[in-house]
Amino acid sequence: MDKLINDFSLGLFVWMGVLFVLLVLLLKKxxxxxxxxAVNNREEGIKSAxxxxxxxxxxxxxxxxxxxxxxxxxxxxxxAMLKDAREIKEKMISEAKDEAKEEATKMIELAKTSIExxxxxxLAHLKKEVGELSITIAQAVVKKELxxxxxxIKLVEGMLKDVTLN
Amino acid sequence: MRSKFSIKSITFLLFLVSFVAVAQHNGxxxxxxxxxxxKDLKTSIKEYIDHHLLDSYDFGLFSYKNDEGKKIxxxxxxxxxxxxxxxxxxxxxxxxxxxxxxxVDGSYYKMYHNKIYKTDATGAISYDAEHHPTNxxxxxxxxxxxxxxxxxxxxxxxxxxxxxxxxYKNNPLPKGVGRFLEPIILYxxxxxxxxxxGAKHYKKYMSYLLTVFFFVWIINLLGxxxxxxxxxxxxxxxxxxxxxxxxxxxxxxxxxxxxxxxWMPGVPKLMRIVLAPxxxxxxxxxxxxxxxxxxxxITAGHIVLMSIIGLMFIFKSWIGSPLSFGLAFALSLLELxxxxxxxxxxxxxxxxxxxxxxxxxxxx
Numbered sequence: 001m002d003k004l005i006n007d008f009s010l011g012l013f014v015w016m017g018v019l020f021v022l023l024v025l026l027l028k029k030x031x032x033x034x035x036x037x038a039v040n041n042r043e044e045g046i047k048s049a050x051x052x053x054x055x056x057x058x059x060x061x062x063x064x065x066x067x068x069x070x071x072x073x074x075x076x077x078x079x080a081m082l083k084d085a086r087e088i089k090e091k092m093i094s095e096a097k098d099e100a101k102e103e104a105t106k107m108i109e110l111a112k113t114s115i116e117x118x119x120x121x122x123l124a125h126l127k128k129e130v131g132e133l134s135i136t137i138a139q140a141v142v143k144k145e146l147x148x149x150x151x152x153i154k155l156v157e158g159m160l161k162d163v164t165l166n
Numbered sequence: 167m168r169s170k171f172s173i174k175s176i177t178f179l180l181f182l183v184s185f186v187a188v189a190q191h192n193g194x195x196x197x198x199x200x201x202x203x204x205k206d207l208k209t210s211i212k213e214y215i216d217h218h219l220l221d222s223y224d225f226g227l228f229s230y231k232n233d234e235g236k237k238i239x240x241x242x243x244x245x246x247x248x249x250x251x252x253x254x255x256x257x258x259x260x261x262x263x264x265x266x267x268x269x270v271d272g273s274y275y276k277m278y279h280n281k282i283y284k285t286d287a288t289g290a291i292s293y294d295a296e297h298h299p300t301n302x303x304x305x306x307x308x309x310x311x312x313x314x315x316x317x318x319x320x321x322x323x324x325x326x327x328x329x330x331x332x333x334y335k336n337n338p339l340p341k342g343v344g345r346f347l348e349p350i351i352l353y354x355x356x357x358x359x360x361x362x363x364g365a366k367h368y369k370k371y372m373s374y375l376l377t378v379f380f381f382v383w384i385i386n387l388l389g390x391x392x393x394x395x396x397x398x399x400x401x402x403x404x405x406x407x408x409x410x411x412x413x414x415x416x417x418x419x420x421x422x423x424x425x426x427x428x429w430m431p432g433v434p435k436l437m438r439i440v441l442a443p444x445x446x447x448x449x450x451x452x453x454x455x456x457x458x459x460x461x462x463x464i465t466a467g468h469i470v471l472m473s474i475i476g477l478m479f480i481f482k483s484w485i486g487s488p489l490s491f492g493l494a495f496a497l498s499l500l501e502l503x504x505x506x507x508x509x510x511x512x513x514x515x516x517x518x519x520x521x522x523x524x525x526x527x528x529x530x
Contacts, residue, residue, distance in 0.1 A: 004401050009221060011247075011306040013402040015313040020381070020406055023320040028373035031327030035351060036372060038334030045338070 211476035215469060218394055220280045221310045223258035226394070244314060248275070250284065250304035258308070275304070282306055312397045319385050319397075323377070354379055354513060362517040367524040371517065374414060378407060379513040386464060386505030390498060398508075399465035404457040411516045412453035419523035426522075452519055456512060463508050467501045 142155070226241035243259035250273060260268035261277045267285060268275045276285040283301035285291060291299050330344040340348040359368040359375055388395040397403055425431065427445040430438050474497060477490040 007220075007401055008405070009306070009310075009400065009402050011308055012221060012310060012312055012400055013406060014307060015309070016316055016403050016406040017409075019313075019316050019320050020377075020410070023323065023381070024373055024377045024410075026324055027327055027377050030324070031331045032373045032376050034331035034334060035327065035348075036355070036369075038331070038338065039348070039352065042338045 207480060211473075211479065215472045215476065217280070218472060219396055219399060219465060219468060221312045221396075221400060222280060223261065223277070223282075223308055223310055225311055225314065244309050244311065246282070246306075246308040248282065248304040248306055248308070254304075276301075282308075311395075312400055312403070315385065315388060315395050315397050316403070319381060319388065323380055323384065327380075350379075351376060358510075358514050358517050362514070362521040363524060364521065364526075367520075370418070371414065371520045374410065375513050375517055378410075378516065379509050382407070382460065382512055383506055383509035386508060387502070389464060389468065390501055390505060396464075396468060398460055399468055401457070401461050404461045407460070407512065408453040408457035411456060411519060412450070414516075415453075415519045415523045416449070418520070420526070422526060423523045452515075456515055460508050460512055463504060467497075467504055471497050471501060 223246055224239075224241050224243045226239055228241075229237055229239040232238050243257045246254075246256055246258050246260075246268075248254040248270075252271075254270050254273070256268065256270050260266070260270070261275075267287065268277075269287070274285050274287050275282050276291060277283075278291055278299055281299075282304065283291060283299055284304055285301055291301050294300050326343060327347070329342075330340065330347060333341045333344055354376055355368070355372065359372055363371060382398060385395070385397045389398065427449065428442050430441045430445065433441065471494060474490050474494045478487045478494075481487050481490060
């Protein structure tokens with residue numbers, strides 16, 4: 001310890017102190033600062049480049065997934081449209097069928113009624129014809145019959161009988 | 167471009183000097199081959215090691231004795247700056263390596279054991295009972311060898327890292343020396359600063375942690391060159407570093423840190439009173455241990471390495487010298503590791519102390 005204190009040189013201490021502190025300050029300004037900053041920037045650059053590459057990869061993956069989804073959706077939509085079209089077709093056909101059936105029924109009904117009417121009118125006409133004919137016949141018969149008294153009474157009675165029966 | 171040149175020229179200088187220094191060792195062994203100096207060799211090696219561990223006022227590369235037995239020093243003098251009733255600046259060549267008295271503006275100074283004392287014209291130094299000089303010591307702010315190397319390393323680091331920072335402006339990837347340095351910087355950030363301090367607060371300490379790591383590492387490595395650099399085995403240097411760690415810890419500490427020192431939560435009241443002085447002591451012991459650890463490790467490394475190199479000259483045999491050369495080589499490799507390891511430990515522990523200063527927790 002004694003030797004250490006004896007060896008201690010104030011001049012060297014002062015020079016060393018001044019030179020070293022100066023060296024630290026100068027190097028800080030001209031060397032360490034720029035060097036550490038450059039290295040730091042480089043590291044940050046590498047880090048961000050890696051991150052953006054990762055991002056791009058993820059984006060690409062997303063895009064591919066989106067594409068697949070899009071195709072899937074398109075396919076589903078097409079299927080749905082086809083199904084709709086089929087349904088519409090079937091519905092239209094069945095509706096048309098129903099309508100036709102109804103129309104036919106209606107027409108048949110109409111035909112039936114008109115036939116009935118025709119029949120009624122034909123019957124009426126026939127009845128009239130028959131009536132007229134029978135009157136004509138009756139006239140002829142009556143003309144002939146009424147030539148005798150007895151015959152006339154017989155006729156009336158017979159007619160009256162017929163009437164009640166009708 | 168200019169900074170590239172300066173890095174290259176410094177590298178070249180180191181390379182050149184290492185050759186010169188190797189040559190020095192050879193020369194020394196030749197000069198001391200004489201049998202009559204046998205006993206002196208051990209002491210001279212010991213003195214050489216002691217001398218190496220001290221700071222010096224000149225940039226000495228090596229010395230030798232010429233034919234007339236006169237010691238010749240090869241190196242450059244450095245400026246001496248003293249404050250002794252006024253600023254006094256002169257070249258250290260005036261001391262002639264401690265052999266003469268330097269006269270400056272009517273005052274006389276003498277170097278004794280690598281320290282400058284004020285004396286009279288004859289250079290008389292009086293001693294106390296324990297053989298310590300009693301002469302007054304002027305305030306000494308000399309540009310010593312260590313100051314020169316601190317300055318050189320600071321300059322090298324400044325240009326090197328400034329160039330590296332400039333590269334990032336045009337290119338996100340490091341270039342040149344940055345390729346080697348960036349992993350280290352990232353290691354300090356990701357494995358020292360963030361785990362110990364926390365991602366929220368680490369940024370404000372990064373400049374200090376990075377600077378202290380590279381400074382200690384580079385200067386430790388320089389200490390392994392044959393240049394004779396020994397900056398981190400000066401207690402003043404490690405004291406500055408640990409002082410900064412201490413000041414940063416103390417002045418950036420939150421109230422949680424002070425709470426843990428003066429009123430430790432989660433223990434009985436009586437224990438808190440006992441713990442407070444211990445914790446206060448701990449505040450100072452932590453940076454103190456940093457200071458001593460770095461100083462002692464590097465000093466020990468230098469002493470052991472130089473002793474083993476010195477053994478080569480003592481053995482002077484076909485077995486001993488290669489053996490100690492092998493040992494010195496292995497130890498040098500170990501010291502290379504220690505140089506980095508001590509820088510790492512200093513940085514790591516500093517980060518740990520900063521972490522304790524800004525730690526936030528609600529429960530305990």
